[in-house]
Amino acid sequence: MKRYQQLAATLQQRIKQSEFQPGCRLPSIRSLSQQYQLSKNTVIHALSELEQAGLIQAQPRQGFRVVVPCQPLPPVQPRQVTLGAIAFSVLSAASRPGILALGTADPDSRWPAVHNFYRELARSARRRSDDPHRNSHYSAPPGDPSLRNALADHLNATAFACNSEEIIITQGAQEALALTLRTVARPGDIIAVESPCYYGTLQCVEALGLKVLEIPGDPVSGTNLVALEQALAQWPVKALLTNPTFNNPLGFTLDLHSRQQLIALANQWDIAIIEDDVFAELGFQNQRATALKALDTEQRVLHCGSFSKSLDADIRLGWVLPGRYFEQLNYLKYVTSIACSGLLQQCAAELLRGRRYRRHLSQVSRAYGERAQMLAEDVRQYWPDDVNFILPEGGMLQWFELPTTVDSDQLFNQALAEGIGLSPGNLFCTDQRFGHHLRLCFANYRREEKQLKAIIRLGEMITRSD
Ligand SMILES: Cc1ncc(COP(=O)(O)O)c(C=O)c1O
Structure with missing residues (x-):
């Protein structure tokens, strides 16, 4: 079999297995040629085979879309999660x-930035231990002002407009996810998630006695919005928990149009969106997708981020901008773990000042x-x-x-x-x-x-x- 025929067969199989759903856009010629390490001409040849076979259709300025006759999507059912142990x-x-x-x-x-963070931590710890007058005191949520200010500056420069008062510092994104779920749902409530999805989300849902509604996703176009819409019409969903950028585990990044549709669906069905954006700063070309938070006009997005993926998972610092749920979430943070270490927060704030952190991100990515x-x-x-x-x-x-x-x-x-x-x-x-x-x-x-x-x-x- 020639290489273009092999590629055509692979794509055909993926269409058959509904990995590329009817109506969904195929990856671009450039990315197919990169993914399969084939020349652009070979990819074009494979695509025209599929087009002749009536499986895909070229669309002006949008590449190719799947035109396989639509199989009705299997209905999704809420489930108890039993994955934890x-x-x-x-x-x-x-x-x-x-x-x-x-x-x-x-x-x-x-990386040098991580090294500098720990050096700063060692210096600060030494200053503390050398201070004979130092009294112990509890930090308080929503977090150390130095980190909230530095993070707000960073997010304003790279992601979306916000101010420091909107931010709550957490112990990594995992705590942020647990707090957001506890804020918007009660045991027995239904949370929609992409499927497959990060197991930490499923474990958290299980521990909180919630049910999941698993909305199919695929590595190219991401969450199936048709299935999501059907599910929202059928079930009393409290929130959608999504990891829309460089998704764990599928790797997709939801395009802008789909993000706008997600927000529109959330508005229509009056549900919260928990946006788990822990990988957003790691675009290989330094690109950053528009956050759902940036598209939200009704303060219904709870946006979660973390230093775990960009610096070191052991730092255990993350954040959440919970929009209209700020007061409830802040109180839950307080009764759950009081606050995060002030020492760690101040060192993270120091790292965020200037352009060092951004330089670090482009190096890592x-x-x-x-x-x-x-x-x-x-x-x-x-x-x-x-x-x-x-x-x-x-x-x-x-x-x-x-x-x-x-x-x-x-x-x-x-x-x-x-x-x-x-x-x-x-x-x-x-x-x-x-x-x-x-x-x-x-x-x-x-x-x-x-x-x-x-x-x-x-x-x-x-x-x-x-
Ligand atoms: C999608 C996703 N969200 C959240 C987390 C947890 O992040 P953190 O270490 O900041 O708690 C992970 C960790 O792997 C993750 O992959």
């Missing part, structure tokens, strides 16, 4: 010392882009041809669709026995739908010998179960 044990096993962690979303923390490419090249070389993936445009996570004969839970156990940690697809849903999928993290992928050997070994395991 399993996910916890899978994740604990994969983070044991000595395991090569290829699956967890750990940033690379070996560029490196992550190169590492994503490197991982993709190695996977193409050492894994079977029928492994599908779409390169994301930012973040640190790569989602793989393996041949259907591969059981990624088994692969996880097999790899773990050989010292390799992965994130199997079923961690990201409530109903075992992603049993032949896998998530890897490329943030620390430098093609070191041990990493390359692991990728080669995984390729052998996948091939054997094929």
Whole structure:
């Protein structure tokens, strides 16, 4: 089979499997040629095959859209989540010392900015310990003014207009998510999420006694808005929790039109939107998608961010701009953990001053882009041809669709026995739908010998179960 025919067959299969839904836009010629490492002419040839077969249609200035006759979307049902204990044990096993962690979303923390942060922390701690008159006192929510001011300046310069009074500092985005969910919902309420979605969200939903409504997503166009609209019409959803930029685990970034539609749906059905934007600052080309927060005219978006992905997950500092829910969330933060460490907050504020942090972000993002490419090249070389993936445009996570004969839970156990940690697809849903999928993290992928050997070994395991 020629290369363009192979690509046409792959795309056709993805359309059949509803990965590209009817009406959805295919990736651009440029990104298909990058993703599959094929020339533009080969991609154009493959697309015209599909067009002749009546599967896709060229649209002026919009590329190609899928025109497969619309299958009715299966209705989605709210579910209780029962993932927590399993996910916890899978994740604990994969983070044991000595395991090569290829699956967890750990940033690379070996950057000058992170080093400077810890030096500043050491200096501040020394100043404190040397101060004979120092009295201990509790910090209070919403957070240290120095960090709230510096963060407001940073967000105004890079993301959306806001002022420091809108910000509450949290212990990472995970606490922000838990607080937002507790603010907008009560046990038994329904929360819509993208599916697959970050397991931390599912675990949090489970711990709070909420139900999830899993709205299908795909690695190119993201959340299926038709399915979301149907679900909102059918179920009394309290909030949509979304990770719209460099999504975990699928990698998509929702386009502006879809973001506008999401906001319109939230307004129409009077629901809150919890925007988990932890990867937003990691666009490989330094690009930043318009935040849902920036489009929200009704103060219904609770926007969450964190330093965990851009600096170091161990800093445990994040933030939330909860819009109209500020007072309730601030009180919940207070009764839950009083406040975050003042010392850490002041050091983070110091880091944000000036342009250092922004320079750091572009350095990290560029490196992550190169590492994503490197991982993709190695996977193409050492894994079977029928492994599908779409390169994301930012973040640190790569989602793989393996041949259907591969059981990624088994692969996880097999790899773990050989010292390799992965994130199997079923961690990201409530109903075992992603049993032949896998998530890897490329943030620390430098093609070191041990990493390359692991990728080669995984390729052998996948091939054997094929
Ligand atoms: C999408 C998403 N949201 C939130 C978190 C938690 O972030 P934090 O470390 O800031 O609590 C993670 C961590 O992996 C994540 O992937």
